[in-house]
Amino acid sequence: METLYWKDNKLYLLDQTLIPMEVQYVECLTYKDVIDAIQTMKVRGAPAIGVAAAYAMALAENEGIDLDVAAREIKSSRPTAVNLFWAVDQVLKSVDDGNSAIETANLMAINDIRTNEKIGAYGNTVIDDGDTILTHCNAGSLACAGYGTALGVIRSAVANGKDVDVVCDETRPLLQGARLSVFEMQQENIPVRLIVDSAAGHMMQKGEIDKVVIGADRVAQGGVANKIGSLMVALAAKRYDVPFYVAAPMSTFDVDNNIFDVTIEERQKEEVLKFNGKNIASDETVVENPAFDIVESDLITGIITEEGIKKPL
Numbered sequence: 001m002e003t004l005y006w007k008d009n010k011l012y013l014l015d016q017t018l019i020p021m022e023v024q025y026v027e028c029l030t031y032k033d034v035i036d037a038i039q040t041m042k043v044r045g046a047p048a049i050g051v052a053a054a055y056a057m058a059l060a061e062n063e064g065i066d067l068d069v070a071a072r073e074i075k076s077s078r079p080t081a082v083n084l085f086w087a088v089d090q091v092l093k094s095v096d097d098g099n100s101a102i103e104t105a106n107l108m109a110i111n112d113i114r115t116n117e118k119i120g121a122y123g124n125t126v127i128d129d130g131d132t133i134l135t136h137c138n139a140g141s142l143a144c145a146g147y148g149t150a151l152g153v154i155r156s157a158v159a160n161g162k163d164v165d166v167v168c169d170e171t172r173p174l175l176q177g178a179r180l181s182v183f184e185m186q187q188e189n190i191p192v193r194l195i196v197d198s199a200a201g202h203m204m205q206k207g208e209i210d211k212v213v214i215g216a217d218r219v220a221q222g223g224v225a226n227k228i229g230s231l232m233v234a235l236a237a238k239r240y241d242v243p244f245y246v247a248a249p250m251s252t253f254d255v256d257n258n259i260f261d262v263t264i265e266e267r268q269k270e271e272v273l274k275f276n277g278k279n280i281a282s283d284e285t286v287v288e289n290p291a292f293d294i295v296e297s298d299l300i301t302g303i304i305t306e307e308g309i310k311k312p313l
């Protein structure tokens with residue numbers, strides 16, 4: 001199942017808001033269609049957002065839209081994942097060098113998968129046979145052009161004959177863990193259990209988690225920004241001496257900035273107020289819905305990249 005594909009000058013995105021109950025693709029005819037898909041989380045995950053943004057630039061090129069104008073609008077779709085900005089800038093640079101946006105986007109998609117396979121290979125070196133690995137949100141193939149980052153580490157360990165099992169927390173409010181990561185593991189018959197977010201500390205306290213591997217939306221000086229709840233998992237891991245790894249491509253690195261300067265996306269209150277369209281609190285309830293939090297460097301054992309395992313910045 002592909003996260004996205006380009007066909008007949010159109011971009012097809014797997015609508016991740018429907019997984020696991022339905023597998024349907026959204027047809028994007030214009031760059032604004034892609035912006036909408038990113039904002040409504042039909043496509044999500046830092047690398048996947050980056051590749052989708054690159055294809056949005058290809059659609060804009062076909063539409064005859066000024067690429068600088070399109071770039072600004074695409075970059076405004078979500079603020080935290082640095083891959084979005086990196087990918088759009090890569091396309092602008094490549095077009096300046098005389099290439100087409102579509103050639104650049106196609107190459108980016110291929111390179112993303114190759115990069116994730118390298119991340120998986122390095123990640124395999126820190127996974128032991130018999131490990132139970134906790135992961136948060138979805139940093140799998142659905143968060144990328146394919147293979148995944150955190151789940152790519154798990155795929156690599158399994159491919160290397162290691163008998164690992166996975167614990168996914170559900171990842172409120174949009175449930176990427178329950179809906180996407182569990183789905184990915186089940187598709188490949190990798191043993192997986194689902195827990196509520198607040199059970200992660202309990203599992204570690206009982207000694208039932210051997211490693212934590214999560215993805216990232218931005219790696220910068222002082223730490224890593226990732227899905228809300230990552231910090232709580234990291235604090236529990238620190239308390240119970242569970243190695244805590246972040247799997248991320250170098251395109252997620254923002255070395256010139258401090259992680260506390262990153263914009264933490266605030267999403268709409270309805271995501272918290274409602275579950276399956278039904279209110280779990282009254283509409284007038286005041287809601288805080290930050291979509292990401294920051295894991296400080298001293299909580300991170302290592303950052304698994306395509307260049308090897310790096311120390312946090």
Ligand SMILES: CSC[C@H]1O[C@H](OP(=O)(O)O)[C@H](O)[C@@H]1O
Nearest residue numbers: 044045046139143215216226227
């Ligand atoms: C492979 S990085 C995926 C990263 O993106 C997710 O956020 P969202 O689902 O809101 O795009 C989450 O932070 C994952 O770790």
